Amino acid sequence: MDQQPVSFSTANQRSGSKSAETWWSSEAAVRAAAARCQGNPEAMLRALQSAQGAPPAPAAGDTRRLWELLASVAATDLVAARTLEPHLDAAGILSQAGIGWEDGTTWGVFAAQSPTAKLEAARLPGGGWMLNGTKPWCSLAAQLSHALVTAGTPHGDRLFMLSLRQTGVEPATGGWVSRGWRSCPAARWTSTLCRPNRSEKPAGT
Secondary structure (H helix, E strand, O other): OOOOOOOOOOOOOOOOOHHHHHHHOOHHHHHHHHHHHOOOOHHHHHHHHHOOOOOOOOOOOOHHHHHHHHHHHHHHOHHHHHHHHHHHHHHHHHHHOOOOOOOOOOEEEEOOOOOOOOEEEEEOOOOOEEEEEEEEEEEOOOOOOEEEEEEEEOOEEEEEEEEOOOOOEEEEOOOOOOOOOOOOOEEEEEEEEEOOOOOOOOOEO
């Protein structure tokens, strides 16, 4: 499908950070990946994994340009946009939390709740956390490298930064059909005592 450009303004845009400037050098590759997706997320995942620097965060100087990119990608291929959006969401959350970005990673944000499937976080003696349970409705869980995941604690839900490739994380397909992007596996994942990254603190509260 041809790239469908979307413009909200002709105003000149300034970059919010040197890292974001580096990431914007991959904009053409991200747009090209959207045109190649054709309902399959693989091309977009490869482009995001190859991008250098932290993705731009909203309200950091590139917001309009960021929204134009998302809208253009969505106008080209919705699966591409639904792969790109949570990656950028995670980057914005990590930026606000003061957590550095790791190149070569791909991200999701899993915050859905289910009355029957629970993911619980328990504080470990001496500090840190351990996650155990099942998180439903985790699109691309088997293909992403990392995610920001909500889990219950005795004092309410908290948000944790998690590697999806560590021992104990088991993505499982089936049980839910994601309408509109059938090529994107809409998995749940079961955690058997897995540790969040930087387990000394959650990504947020």
